[in-house]
Amino acid sequence: MEPLPPALIIAAHGSKASGWADAIAELVRHVEESPGVSAVFSTVGAGFLEESQPPLADAVMTPLESGAAEAIVVPLFLTAARHQSEDVPAILGLPVPTHIRRRAIAEGHRVLPPGLPIRLVPLGDVAEILHKNVVRRMALEVRDPSREAVVLVGYGSTIFFEEWEALMHEIRLRLLRDGYAGVSHAYCGHVAQLSPEPTYKAILHAAQQAGVKRVHVMPLLMAVSELQTGPIASACQTAFPKLVKDHIQLRYLADAILPDGDLAARIAFVALQAMGVTAPMFGPLTPGRKGGAGGAA
Numbered sequence: 001m002e003p004l005p006p007a008l009i010i011a012a013h014g015s016k017a018s019g020w021a022d023a024i025a026e027l028v029r030h031v032e033e034s035p036g037v038s039a040v041f042s043t044v045g046a047g048f049l050e051e052s053q054p055p056l057a058d059a060v061m062t063p064l065e066s067g068a069a070e071a072i073v074v075p076l077f078l079t080a081a082r083h084q085s086e087d088v089p090a091i092l093g094l095p096v097p098t099h100i101r102r103r104a105i106a107e108g109h110r111v112l113p114p115g116l117p118i119r120l121v122p123l124g125d126v127a128e129i130l131h132k133n134v135v136r137r138m139a140l141e142v143r144d145p146s147r148e149a150v151v152l153v154g155y156g157s158t159i160f161f162e163e164w165e166a167l168m169h170e171i172r173l174r175l176l177r178d179g180y181a182g183v184s185h186a187y188c189g190h191v192a193q194l195s196p197e198p199t200y201k202a203i204l205h206a207a208q209q210a211g212v213k214r215v216h217v218m219p220l221l222m223a224v225s226e227l228q229t230g231p232i233a234s235a236c237q238t239a240f241p242k243l244v245k246d247h248i249q250l251r252y253l254a255d256a257i258l259p260d261g262d263l264a265a266r267i268a269f270v271a272l273q274a275m276g277v278t279a280p281m282f283g284p285l286t287p288g289r290k291g292g293a294g295g296a297a
Contacts, residue, residue, distance in 0.1 A: 005042040006070040007063035008271050011056050011088050013077065014048030017225030021052050023258040024223070027076075030261065034268035040275050042068050049087055049109070056091050057110035060118060070117040072274055074267050078126050078222070078257060079155065080163030092118045121274045123266065127170040133257055134171070134218050135178065141251060147213040149182035149206035150175055153199050153232055154220040156187025164191075182209030188219075188231045199235035207239075207248050214249040221256050228254040 010031065012024055024046050031037060032044040047059025054062070060071045073092060077084045090096045090104040093112035104111050112118070123129070134150065142148055152171060156164055164187070172183040186202035188194065199217070206215045217236055219228050236252045243250045257263070 003069035004063070004067040005040060006072055006275065007060075007068040008037065008041040008044045009056075009059050009063075009071055009073045010044075010046045010267060011073050011075045011077075012046055012048050012052070013083065013222070014050040014052035015223070015225065016051050017223065020223040020225060022223075023256070024052070024076075027258055027260075027264055027267075030259075030264040031267045031271075034265060036272055036277060037268050040272060040277060041072070047073075049083060049091075055110055056088065057112050060092065060116075061112065064116065064118075070119065072271050073118060073120050074123055074271055075120065076123065076222075076267070078130055078220070079157075080126075080160045080167045081157060082160070084122075089120055092116075092120060094118065094120060119274060121270050123270060127167055127174065129263065129266065130167075130220060130257070131171050131174040132262060133260055134175065134220075136260070136262065137218060137253075137255060138216055141216070145179035146181050147211055148180055149184070149209055149212040149215045150180055151199065151202045151206050151215060151217045152183070152185040152220055153188050153202070153217060154185065155189035155227070156191035158190050161191060181211045182206045186235075188221075188227050192231070194227075194231050196231040196235035196238065199232055200238050203235060203239040203250070204242065207243055207246065212248060214251060215243065217250070217252040219254070219256055223258050224254065224256045228256065 010028060028044055028046050037044060043063050045059050047054055047056035049056060060073065064071055075084045075088050086096060086100045087104060090101045091109050091111055093114045093116055101111060152168055154164060154168065168185040175183045184202040184206045186198040188199060192198045203215055203217060206212065217232065219232055221227055233254060236250060240250050
C-alpha cells in the first residue's frame with residue numbers, strides 16, 4: 001500500500017480564551033483552501049502546546065499513523081519566546097539538547113521519539129509578518145501617516161523581555177520608515193500583570209509626538225480575548241478625554257492579528273516550498289487586504 005501524501009500541521013500556542021480556537025480553525029481552513037495545498041497535502045490541521053486540543057504531538061501522529069508519508073510542521077509563534085526554538089522541536093523528536101527534551105517531558109508534553117518523518121519549516125521573519133499585519137489593519141483608516149501614531153500592544157514576557165523589546169523595536173523602525181509620526185509600544189500580559197497603565201502611558205507618549213493628530217492602538221495578539229476588552233480597552237477609555245482635550249483622535253477597534261489572508265498565504269507558501277513546489281503563483285508574497293484568503297500571539 002502506497003503512503004498517503006504528506007500532512008501539513010500548524011503548531012500554535014493554544015489558549016482558553018473564547019474565540020481563540022475558532023480563529024485558528026479559520027486560519028487552518030484558509031490555508032487548506034490556498035492554491036495547490038490540497039493537491040500536495042493529504043490533510044491540514046493544527047496542534048497546540050497548551051490549553052487547546054489536540055496537543056501538537058497528537059496532531060502530528062494522527063496523520064502519520066493513518067499512512068501519511070511525512071508531516072510538515074509550520075510553527076505559528078509571532079512572539080519572542082522559546083516555543084519555536086526549543087519546545088516545538090523537542091516535542092517533535094527533532095535534535096535538541098538533552099536538558100530541553102527533559103524539560104518538555106517534565107512540563108507534561110508528549111515527546112515523540114527521534115527519527116519520525118517530520119520536518120519543521122520556519123514561517124519567516126516575525127517582524128516583517130507583524131509589520132505587514134499592522135499596516136494592513138490600518139490601511140482603510142490612514143490618510144497621512146505623517147499625522148498618525150501607532151501604539152503596539154503585545155503580550156510580553158518577563159523571561160524573554162529583551163527579545164520582546166528587540167521585536168517591538170524592529171516593527172517600530174519599519175513603521176517609522178513608512179512615514180508614521182510616532183510609534184510606541186506596551187505589554188498587557190506577563191510584564192504588565194494585566195494592568196492597563198503601560199498601554200495608557202504608551203498612548204500618551206505617542207500622542208506627544210510632533211504633528212500627531214490621531215493615535216491607533218493595535219493589539220499584537222493572535223485572536224480577540226479578554227485582553228482586548230479588558231486592560232487595553234480600559235487604557236483607551238482613560239486616555240480618551242486627555243487626547244480629545246489636545247484635539248487628537250484615538251482609534252481602537254479591539255481587533256487582533258487574525259484573520260489575516262496574507263498569513264494564511266505565507267503558511268501555504270513555505271509549506272509548498274518545502275515540498276519543492278515553485279510555481280509562480282506561490283511567491284513572492286505581497287501585502288494584501290486583511291481577511292480574504294486567510295484568517296495569543
